[in-house]
Amino acid sequence: MNERLSRRAFLAGSLALGACRPSISQSWTGGIVGASHDFGHLLRQAPRATTATAEKADVVIVGGGMAGLIAALRLKQAGRDVKVIELENEVGGNSASGRNATSAYPWGAHYVPLPSADMTDVCALLEEFGLGSPDRWKEDALCHDPNERLWYRGRWLEGLMPSYGLDDAARDEVQRFFAKMEEFKQLRGSDGRRAFAIPLENSSRDPDLIALDQLTMADWMTRENFHHPDLRWHVDYGCRDDYGSGFETVSAWAGIHYYASRISSEVFTWPEGNGWLIARLRERLAGHLIPGHLVTRITPEGRVEAVAAGSLNARAWQAEAVVCAAPRFIAKRLIPGQESMPSPTYAPWMVANLTVSKPISQTWDNVLRDSRSLGYIVATHQQLGPASGPTVLTYYQPLDHLPPAEARKEALAKSYAAWCNEILADLSGPHPELRSHLTHLDVWLWGHAMARPVPGFLHGPERAAMSQPLGKIHFAHSDMSLSLFEEACHWGHHAARAILA
Ligand SMILES: Cc1cc2nc3c(=O)[nH]c(=O)nc-3n(C[C@H](O)[C@H](O)[C@H](O)COP(=O)(O)OP(=O)(O)OC[C@H]3O[C@@H](n4cnc5c(N)ncnc54)[C@H](O)[C@@H]3O)c2cc1C
Numbered sequence: 001m002n003e004r005l006s007r008r009a010f011l012a013g014s015l016a017l018g019a020c021r022p023s024i025s026q027s028w029t030g031g032i033v034g035a036s037h038d039f040g041h042l043l044r045q046a047p048r049a050t051t052a053t054a055e056k057a058d059v060v061i062v063g064g065g066m067a068g069l070i071a072a073l074r075l076k077q078a079g080r081d082v083k084v085i086e087l088e089n090e091v092g093g094n095s096a097s098g099r100n101a102t103s104a105y106p107w108g109a110h111y112v113p114l115p116s117a118d119m120t121d122v123c124a125l126l127e128e129f130g131l132g133s134p135d136r137w138k139e140d141a142l143c144h145d146p147n148e149r150l151w152y153r154g155r156w157l158e159g160l161m162p163s164y165g166l167d168d169a170a171r172d173e174v175q176r177f178f179a180k181m182e183e184f185k186q187l188r189g190s191d192g193r194r195a196f197a198i199p200l201e202n203s204s205r206d207p208d209l210i211a212l213d214q215l216t217m218a219d220w221m222t223r224e225n226f227h228h229p230d231l232r233w234h235v236d237y238g239c240r241d242d243y244g245s246g247f248e249t250v251s252a253w254a255g256i257h258y259y260a261s262r263i264s265s266e267v268f269t270w271p272e273g274n275g276w277l278i279a280r281l282r283e284r285l286a287g288h289l290i291p292g293h294l295v296t297r298i299t300p301e302g303r304v305e306a307v308a309a310g311s312l313n314a315r316a317w318q319a320e321a322v323v324c325a326a327p328r329f330i331a332k333r334l335i336p337g338q339e340s341m342p343s344p345t346y347a348p349w350m351v352a353n354l355t356v357s358k359p360i361s362q363t364w365d366n367v368l369r370d371s372r373s374l375g376y377i378v379a380t381h382q383q384l385g386p387a388s389g390p391t392v393l394t395y396y397q398p399l400d401h402l403p404p405a406e407a408r409k410e411a412l413a414k415s416y417a418a419w420c421n422e423i424l425a426d427l428s429g430p431h432p433e434l435r436s437h438l439t440h441l442d443v444w445l446w447g448h449a450m451a452r453p454v455p456g457f458l459h460g461p462e463r464a465a466m467s468q469p470l471g472k473i474h475f476a477h478s479d480m481s482l483s484l485f486e487e488a489c490h491w492g493h494h495a496a497r498a499i500l501a
Contacts (some may be wrong), residue, residue, distance in 0.1 A: 026420075027436075027439075028438045028441050029440050029441075030416070030440050030441040030442045032416050032419070032442075032443045032444075034107070034444035034446070035445075037412075037447065053316065054303060055315070055316070055318070057082065057083045057317050057318075057320075058075070058081040058082065058320050058321070059082045059321045059323060060082075060085065060302075060304045060317045060319040060321075060322050060323075061082060061083065061325055062085055062324050062325060063084075063086065063087075063093065063324070063327075064084045064086030064091030064093065064289060065092065065093025065094060065095065065477070066094070066095050066109075066274070066281075066485060067488040067489070068086075068091075068326075069285060070488065070489055070493065070496075071323045071325060071491075071492040071496045072281075072285055072288060072323075074492070074497075074500075075496050075500070082285075082288050084285065084289050085295050085304065085306055085317075086289065086291045087293065087309075088291060088292070089292045091281075091282055091289055091291060092275060093108075094109055094446070094450075095273065095277065095485070096278075097276075098353065098442075100392070100440065102379075102390045102392055103271050103380050103391060104270075104271040104272035105271060105272060105379040105394050106273025106274065106275055106394055107273075107275075107351055108274070108351065108449070109274035110274060110377060111267040111269040111274070112267060112268045112269075112277070112485050113264065113266070113267050113268075114137060114142070114262075114266045116263040117134035119198060119199075121493045122198075122485075122489050125277075126268070129277065129280045141268045142267070142269075143266065143269045143382075144364070144381060146362060147364055148363065148364065148365040148366075148367065149366055150162060150367050150368075150369055151366070151368045151430045152164070152370075153369075154429070156366075161174065161231070161234050165230075170228045173225075173226060177226050177231055178259075181256065181259035184256055185259070185261075187260075189204025189206035189209060190206055191204050191205060192204075196253075196260040197261060198261045198484070198486045198487070199481065199490035200257075200458065200482055200487065205459075209253070212252040212253040212256060213251045213252070213456060213459040213460070214455055215251065215252050215455060216250065216251060217235060217248075217250055217251065217252045217254070218232070218246075220252035220256075221247070232247070235247050235255060237367065237374070238258045238259065239255050240374060240398045241258075241374055242258050242484070243258075243347065243450055243483065244347030244348075244349055244400060244450040245347045245400045249400065249454060250452065250453045251453055251454065251455040269364065269382065270382065271379045271380060271382060274485055290306075292308060292309040292310070293307065293309070294309065295326070296334065297336065298324060298331075298334045299336065299471075300471025300473055301471060302318055302320060302473075303318055303319075319472070320472070321473075321474060321499045323474050323475075323495045323496075324474070324475050325477055325491075325492070326477065327448060328451075328466060328477065328480070331475070335470065341466075342462035342463070343466075344451035344452060344453075344457055344479050345451075345454065346404060346449065346452065346479070347398055347399070347400055347449055347450045348398075348408045348411055348446060349396070349397065349398050349399060349445075350396075350397045350399060350411060350419070352394075352395040352397075352441060352442065352444070353379075353392055353393070353440075353441070353442050354376075354392065354434075354440070354441045355390060355391075355392050355439045355440040356391060356392075356437040356438055356439065359378075359391050360391075360431050360433075361376075361393075363381075364378055364381040366430070371426050372397060373426050374398070375395070375396070376393040376394055376395040376427070377394050380392065390439070395423055395427070398449075399411055404452070412445060412447070416443060420443075423441070423443075451478070451483055453482060458481070463480065466480045467480050474495040476488075476495035478491060
């Protein structure tokens with residue numbers, strides 16, 4: 001998604017928005033960009049392509065996000081004729097990215113934690129893309145130092161859990177917490193499985209572990225006597241980062257999973273974030289992608305109907321198997337009679353990309369402690385050599401201050417100027433000079449960004465039912481577990497294997 005609005009167009013827009021116009025003189029361009037809400041909302045009017053003559057395909061994949069593309073790759077490699085139908089003009093879904101003259105940058109997913117060797121599907125995919133192997137991952141794709149810092153009490157501190165200002169009792173509490181997380185990391189259930197594994201399906205089903213899915217992470221911390229506000233902030237931050245919802249909303253099982261499922265704190269990252277992986281998938285699936293088409297109906301008999309963006313021309317396919325890789329809140333509108341299918345609730349997010357004429361940070365991840373945002377990452381961080389030229393900052397904000405439906409409504413109603421004011425005010429503490437270096441600012445709103453692992457969701461009966469096929473339809477979306485690259489990878493492989501079997 002490129003810089004679309006001219007400065008003149010932006011200024012005209014912001015003047016029309018009156019009260020929300022930034023109070024300073026504006027010297028940057030930009031606008032609200034992002035997912036095709038209007039085209040997607042056509043689904044509500046239930047357009048039909050029932051008259052279209054069906055084209056033939058072995059497998060039709062509905063949705064070209066990470067899970068759909070991975071399913072498509074594996075099926076194509078097994079010799080199947082696959083078609084991936086994607087609503088947007090470009091595949092990628094929540095791993096979408098953009099590019100301007102300064103750098104590529106992410107609009108959503110932006111890193112992949114180093115996988116352990118037992119995560120065989122993830123390892124195989126990363127190996128295929130030339131990133132090394134579990135014996136020796138390629139260092140240049142791993143996030144360079146310095147990796148992360150925290151803006152707290154008017155200064156930058158190294159790491160996200162600094163000991164700055166903690167007394168002995170607080171230090172002991174923090175140590176006790178991390179020792180407990182380490183214990184969970186090593187723990188195996190009586191079934192021999194890791195207590196907290198990725199993919200989630202490989203985790204132990206021991207009742208005492210599953211019981212952690214019944215209370216919130218905040219309640220679990222209270223129960224275990226973890227009261228220190230710095231520690232509680234850290235855990236809340238982790239939950240908001242991975243799930244778009246704070247520790248008072250997500251289950252203790254999900255909160256602990258954030259700390260106990262990964263073997264390494266190192267991550268792969270690229271200027272365009274996980275868009276780098278999408279580009280590799282796109283190359284390998286050339287000729288099989290049908291973007292710019294809204295799927296309107298999928299039948300258990302394998303018929304898929306869609307309308308083209310712009311022309312609204314109808315198309316249909318008849319397939320031996322269908323992979324529904326669209327999120328569940330959409331899938332249930334596509335399959336006749338399945339409106340009451342179980343579905344998670346979703347956290348909305350706002351992401352902004354700010355192009356600045358001067359580098360303002362040498363660190364990749366810059367987290368703000370007293371903020372509703374998670375701070376920003378620097379797109380050019382992986383470039384070697386001194387950071388002297390312009391760069392792009394990707395600013396992330398989960399919209400979890402209100403229940404999801406209200407937050408979504410508020411976000412969609414907010415003007416571009418109001419978003420600019422909010423973002424720049426937030427960043428003005430650590431970077432008072434930022435406005436004078438800003439050349440472009442785009443905002444992207446994700447209405448249904450991440451499935452919320454609220455108590456009872458991950459280990460409840462409804463989620464288990466979500467992955468069951470329906471006639472010829474197999475499901476593959478990260479909302480069937482946790483909103484992570486590795487889970488999307490798991491579900492993509494799972495659907496492909498089921499079809500090949
Ligand atoms: C802001 C943000 C930051 C994130 N950061 C990270 C991160 O750093 N690391 C990480 O591992 N994960 C991150 N994630 C999680 C991310 O969701 C997953 O990594 C992954 O991209 C999900 O892929 P998916 O295929 O499951 O779903 P999606 O990306 O939702 O893909 C579904 C696809 O279906 C398409 N579609 C929907 N309806 C239709 C229709 N009717 N017809 C045709 N197509 C349709 C959509 O357009 C979309 O392309 C982040 C998510 C967000 C929103």
